Amino acid sequence: MTGSFGGQATVAMFVVPTPDPKKQAIFQHPENVPIQPFFKGSGGTDYVCGECGLTLLQRMNGAQVSNIVFQCPRCEKYNATRT
Numbered sequence: 269m270t271g272s273f274g275g276q277a278t279v280a281m282f283v284v285p286t287p288d289p290k291k292q293a294i295f296q297h298p299e300n301v302p303i304q305p306f307f308k309g310s311g312g313t314d315y316v317c318g319e320c321g322l323t324l325l326q327r328m329n330g331a332q333v334s335n336i337v338f339q340c341p342r343c344e345k346y347n348a349t350r351t
Contacts, residue, residue, distance in 0.1 A: 276314055276327065281347035283318040287337045297341035306338055319345040 287294055295306050303322070311329035316322060317340040324338045324347060338347045 277312055278314045278316060279350070280321070281315050281318045281324065281338070281349055283345045284337060284348050285346070287346055292335060292337050294337045294339060294346070296339045303341045307333070315347075315349060317343060317345060317347050319343045319347075 297303060297306070305323050305326040307328060308326045309328045309332065311327050311332070313325075313328055314323050315325035315328060315333070317324055320340060320343040322340055322342045324340060325333060333349050336348070339345070340347060
C-alpha cells in the first residue's frame with residue numbers, strides 16, 4: 269500500500285516471519301524510550317509497519333534500507349522494505 273501526504277510518499281512495509289539474526293540485521297526499539305522512527309533521512313518516502321501503520325522510517329530512500337528487518341515497537345511484527 270502506498271499513499272502521499274503533503275508531497276511525502278507513504279509505503280507500507282511487508283511483514284516477514286521472525287528472521288535469523290545470523291543472516292539479516294534486525295533493528296529493535298530500546299525499552300523505556302519514547303517510540304519514534306528508527307531512522308529519519310532527507311528522502312521522499314515514509315515507511316510504515318505493514319501490520320499497524322506506525323512510521324518506522326521517515327523521509328527515506330528505499331535503497332538505504334535494503335536487507336534490514338525492523339521490529340515494530342507497537343505491534344512487535346517484523347517488517348522489511350520491498351527493495
